[in-house]
Amino acid sequence: MSLKSCLLAGVFAACLLSTTASAQDAATVAAAEALRDKALSDNIAFDFTREITTRFGPRPAGSKSEQDAAAWAADWMRANGFQNVRIESFPLVGWERGEESIEIVGAHAQKLIGGALGHSIATPAGGIEAEVVRVESIEDIQAAPAGSLSGKIVYVDPGQMVADRQGSGYGPRSRIRTQGPKAAADQGATAFVIRSVGSDHDRMPHTGTTGYHDGKVPLPSFSLAAPDADQLNRLIEMGQPVRLKLSSTARTYETHSQNVIGDITGATRPDEVIVLGSHLDSWDIGTGAFDDAAGGGITIAAAKIIAEAGRPARTIRVILYGSEEVNQPVSHGNGGGAYVRGIGEAIEKHIVAGESDLGADNVYAVGLPVGTLNSDFAKIAYRVLAPLNIEEGGEERFGGADVGPLARGGVPVFGLKQDATRYFDLHHTANDTLDKIDPAQLRQNVAAWTALVKLIADSDVDFRAIAAAQTGSAREE
Secondary structure, three states, X not given: OOHHHHHHHOOHHHHHHHHOOOOOOHHHHHHHHHHHHHHOOOOHHHHHHXXXXXXXXXXXXXXXXXXXXXXXXXXXXXXXXXXXXXEEEEEEEEEEOOOEEEEEEOOOOEEEOEEEOEOXXXXXXXXXXXXXXXXXXXXXXHHOOOOOOOOOEEEEOOOOOOOOOOOOOHHHHHHHHHHHHHHHHHOOOOEEEEEOOOOOOOOOOOOOEOOOEOOEOOOOEEEEOHHHHHHHHHHHHOOOOOEEEEEEOOEEEEEEEEEEEEEEOOOOEEEEEEEEEEEOOOOOOOOOHHHHHHHHHHHHHHHHHHHHOOOOOEEEEEEEEOOOOOOOOOOOOOHHHHHHHHHHHXXXXXXXXXXXXXXXXXXXXXXXXXXXXXXXXXXXXXXHHHHHOOEEEEEEOOOOOOOHHHHHOOOOEEEEEEOOOOHHHHOOOOOOOHHHOOHHHHHHHHHHHHHHHHHHHOOOOOHHHHXXXXXXXXXXX
16 A cells, blocks of 8 residues: 555554565665674774874863864764765853862861862852752752842752663753752852762762853852762751852853764665764863763764665764753754754754764663554564664653754654663763773674664665654544
């Protein structure tokens, strides 16, 4: 039955699953399996990650090191067979940390280990000194009695994040990091401090972006390393007022960031684009190996391995996004948004997108685009990925910070879900360095991406139509 006949018959969803999610031929499946196995002995991803982190070190969004890394990555792509390589710039508010300190003053005076949150404003010259008020949530700040936080330093401790494979504790805590300073400012607080958003117990603070509100970050904002948060808690629990002194010379400046884009042009359907995303920027206190040079290495390696075996049917587009790590005022944006604005109506030719941005440890599950879970394509994908110990991971809807704007624009997304048990020990800290990457686990990532993308690139599956069919079917029900 033709697609038109399906529509006329009112069985759109069933027809689509039978006509556009059909199994690949045996040769395509065999090719995906062969490339999967080849990737397990390939070192492209580690070599790329090593080069980026060694040559350029930290790559804060909008910094010269991020811009230089982008130029180098574009040259690398050109030299390694990518086509249409380009750097697309967009305006950005950059941020420099400057000098900073946190200390307890008065009784029990002592230095603490902490750091400014990204895009925090500076303290006044000489710092801020005030009594600490501890709370557990944004809601606690909002519910505080009128005037009780005025002139105080609000310290939020939602409890230590516990490591798990999904990184499930991160989202609620990152909301406090981005929204908490505004809530504290609304109550008259003079500064904001949060327990580091991470699962480690090292004496290293986690940075990470805070949020813009009405075009500005409202308060000087800091994080405390976990042992120092514990120390502050014990002093507060003694029942006497605790005073902190905070100092920061952080500043913002106008600059630009950029996306680095390179294609493996499709042989027979070049207008059908598969996006493989990661981000090139990092925080300033580590070298961003886990977050996210490894993601660039993984996606670049997968595309290159596929291309070396012959051009795929569809175009594979690798994007190293700029400025993923930092929030921006509404007049600016990040790389994911800039890319979508730049392609305009061509977004309709983007058939699927995926993002690697959760470190370099093993992929344990695959999330497939909406509507495909019971398709022949899914059955083949699960079978090809099973030797890598990758299980079924349900539907993928969001895709990640970088490809999220594509998803919101109607592009289906997939997700190769990495084990995040170690990730939140390392990310946004000085510990995010190359030595933390296990090359064998990195190769497993590349093998998974290579196999799945090969299946997608040489299939005729219309993920957009399948998602639309499912949405329409759900409405009818």
